[in-house]
Amino acid sequence: MADPFFVPVSGFDLPRFAGVPTFMRLPHVPPEHPRFDEVEVALVGVPWDGGTTNRPGPRHGPRQLRDASTMIRAQHPASGIRPFEAARCADVGDVGPNPASIPDSLKRITAFYEMLRGNGIRPLTAGGDHLCSLPVLRGLADQPLGMVHFDSHTDLYKDYFGGEQYTHGTPFRRAIEEGLLDPKRVVQIGIRGTMYDSEDIEFGESVGVRMIRIEEFFDRGVDAVMAEACQIVGSGPTYVSYDIDFVDPTYAPGTGTPEVGGPTAYQALQVCRHLTGLDIVGADLVEVSPPFDTSGGTAFLGASLMFELLCAMVAGREA
Ligand code: MN
């Protein structure tokens, strides 16, 4: 029987449009809360887009994702998983970045995730732009991790604008250089769009990253691609990073770097369902940019993807 404290507020008890919006209507349990040490999976907001190089806005993502996530109910429609009964989940609040400093923001976010790891808490993060994943990995990785990465872009660029190291196009280059990721256990799915050059792809291939470009994704289909992805990361500790621009901009226009010719909303959900059974130490959903989709549709897809990721994180771990 799930502890009622950690069960989201039901739409039968308080209408979904009422109340203070936390992620999925979970209790708000910040680190100073007396029950913080009981949390097993933390939903975390990282409202920071200091790594964005073109169209900013994901700093507003967590707030819109919280609002959209009040639509999420208790049970997965296909698998029947009830994640809030399988693990003690909570909205632990936002990591406060320094909007005027990239280095200080990286430090603050890293410290927060180190604290989560020290408490044995696995995070499900709402970004923020994709640079957020680097300090998250710095905080979480006590050994090189595998990673399943959904994105239009490799985010493996060496640098930007004359040597800048920290942008949302470089996080996984840094993570591999720093030994946070084992490149031979990294798979990137959905890569497409026009490019500056092939430097990122060549780097990835040279260190053993498996890149499944969109042509191959559609040629082989979700089942075959995801079976291979799960085989690549294997049974070791694995991070899942989900850039909303993986999805076709028809379904997810609210993002800074959209690329046409991508998966549908249904395929976007489907890929997550194959992650069940992996040893997922953390996951994120990044690059939702409310200013580019004031309808909130992108955020609702993002919140739904967070629910899919949460189910994959807790499935099979029921006490
Ligand atoms: Mn990205």
Ligand code: MN
């Ligand atoms: Mn991207």
